């Protein structure tokens with residue numbers, strides 16, 4: 001077998017076990033004498049808890065235990081930045097999905113019966129569901145003690161002088177955009193399995209993105225020693241940000257103490273998952289953009305509100321990333337950006353692929369097209385004239401360094417046949433169909449920002465069997481990073497897949513390496529792994545050189561399964577090298593911490609803590625063909641092109657998977673995914689009412705990566721997991737405007753909304 | 769009740785309450801966790817199995833309905849050493865990401881090819897439209913099914 005190489009489309013190792021059904025997800029753990037755990041949820045958005053009646057349920061046959069907040073020893077609070085979410089609600093419920101009581105039962109049927117028998121004595125409070133209203137005078141408070149009222153976090157970034165800037169403008173465009181919640185809808189709903197071992201260890205197998213952070217959260221919320229908690233993170237059946245943070249972990253951790261030695265399983269059903277899991281923040285964004293006569297962007301005023309529901313989750317950081325990306329990949333000299341992340345009684349807003357960037361990109365990229373129309377410029381031209389380049393100051397005042405391929409992306413788009421043939425394609429629309437083509441620019445920062453250290457610790461060892469075993473520290477949530485780790489280590493160690501082994505994240509064997517998030521997964525851990533693999537390689541070769549009595553280390557090199565001595569042509573298998581190396585030499589570890597921006601756009605330490613600014617960005621430009629049916633209002637995306645600058649590509653197949661997947665989720669966000677919440681109650685509780693794209697709703701996609709190189713990335717790579725979800729909504733909106741001259745400021749662009757907009761346009765034309 | 773049926777090529781006589789959902793029967797009683805559950809309501813296709821060669825949603829079936837049937841789950845598809853060509857194509861073409869939809873998707877695709885051995889790409893999309901995938905955007909799944917139909921052995925010229 002050929003040894004692994006960087007840049008080759010090697011099929012993922014996990015694909016084999018996943019196609020045969022052998023791969024064991026967290027949801028697949030059962031076991032002898034299994035206990036089923038489930039929670040009673042509030043069902044009402046805002047209320048005081050007067051009483052929790054559990055007696056009837058408690059005496060039900062098959063019920064082992066029923067627990068409430070009174071049974072929790074620790075802080076009963078969880079959260080990643082602000083710990084404001086109870087494990088089990090104590091005095092108040094703050095949204096419909098709040099967990100109030102935990103039931104342990106012998107089987108699923110008894111569990112459900114018991115959950116029905118628990119009754120909650122709740123005194124309803126007025127709820128607040130609109131983030132802008134929530135910060136107004138007299139709005140009901142979600143957290144009475146919070147010093148800023150319902151404002152979880154406010155961020156401001158300013159450069160130049162916004163007032164003078166607008167005075168110098170030749171044209172100004174203004175608009176307000178409204179975007180709904182987006183639900184992750186990963187196919188594996190939240191699932192976990194736990195057991196309290198005889199030695200007092202609490203072992204939790206869970207579908208998570210952040211095993212090491214979970215470990216401390218569980219310990220703190222429940223008041224147990226962190227050393228006693230072990231988290232094992234198998235492949236996730238999808239996560240997309242929704243499993244970054246605790247879901248079932250603390251509940252399971254609480255449960256185990258009430259049936260020690262027995263395995264416990266919790267697996268939310270679809271409705272519970274939709275109700276209780278965090279979602280993409282609904283947003284309202286006010287944009288005002290001004291340009292000079294030559295089309296140069298000159299002033300941008302932005303104010304936006306993200307609805308984070310009752311808990312921070314990662315809402316503050318999501319808002320901050322949105323703020324940082326609010327201007328797009330352009331040069332603008334006068335900028336005023338204000339973002340609010342606001343507590344309400346809506347479902348929880350949290351991390352979702354894109355992390356606050358899809359919302360601002362939706363607004364900014366539509367503003368660009370609206371401005372182009374006003375100036376009589378083409379959408380392409382206005383972007384080209386303002387494109388950010390290496391050496392520029394970005395709109396928030398940070399120098400743009402490193403690989404910056406945005407202009408290259410535009411050039412690549414311009415030369416692509418889908419761009420060149422657009423007018424021809426548009427002219428061929430059938431009766432009652434209108435065709436349009438839209439573009440959108442995207443950029444996406446990588447990593448945690450300047451304050452929270454973005455580090456990873458890679459570990460690799462030589463096994464008795466003569467294989468290199470990589471201990472992955474960052475979860476593979478479906479994106480294939482685990483395989484890429486083997487490819488990286490294999491390339492350095494000159495091994496084929498047969499001589500590489502993988503251990504998935506386990507807090508007992510892996511080293512802390514942060515979460516699978518922020519487009520950092522392959523970059524940060526990859527860099528650490530390069531260090532670890534190189535150091536192990538050096539040790540093996542040093543020992544081999546002595547073994548072969550070579551004059552210099554250069555005379556020996558690794559080959560798949562062994563070491564070769566060039567001078568004599570002799571080989572020694574790795575399984576023998578295992579015995580030659582000292583025990584301490586067989587394992588190598590390496591720490592890598594990602595570089596951060598040296599400049600500082602703000603005095604606000606809190607904004608820095610929440611991640612502003614980033615140093616390294618991926619870039620891209622998207623193009624789509626849409627066809628609008630004038631009779632039904634239906635929008636069909638016919639073709640899609642994504643040109644991306646994500647640095648050097650380690651595995652083209654896995655890279656393309658990420659681009660495709662993000663586009664599909666972005667198309668859903670644009671066209672059909674509308675998570676409907678009325679007075680805090682979920683009206684789209686299942687996959688029949690919350691519609692995600694099927695194979696018929698996603699077009700054929702082209703993905704073109706630039707061959708760029710980011711000096712700080714492993715082998716030149718930059719993050720690629722999120723950027724592709726930023727573009728589809730504005731690209732589609734711009735294409736629809738191109739097709740039929742209407743722009744919808746509220747998404748998703750459902751047939752009803754499109755028809756209504758078409759009608760309104762007709763009426764306007766009629767009036768004139 | 770006693771249920772007499774063929775499971776992954778082997779005749780079995782097993783005990784199960786007649787109203788046990790087939791998905792629970794497979795996953796919990798028989799340990800065949802390759803069949804996944806995602807909605808429990810017939811909306812996602814993740815729990816697809818083949819019953820007498822036709823795709824069925826195991827979350828909507830009761831154990832009693834298996835009486836006398838021939839059932840294939842994802843575990844029964846590959847032979848000892850080699851993957852089924854459809855599985856191989858899913859691997860080679862990059863049709864697997866998180867993989868939670870994969871078992872159901874592969875079995876639905878087999879059902880599709882049985883009914884329509886040479887589908888167009890649009891027909892493949894139609895045939896798989898009852899199986900949701902949240903990760904891939906479907907294109908590579910369509911590639912894999914198309915390649916299997918064309919009996920292409922190798923992966924794409926990437």
Ligand code: FES
Pocket residue numbers: 804805806807808809810811812813814815816825826827828
């Ligand atoms: S789990 Fe059976 S269709 Fe979704």
Ligand code: FES
Pocket residue numbers: 187237238478863864865866867868869870900901902903904
């Ligand atoms: S691969 Fe994740 S749902 Fe299809």
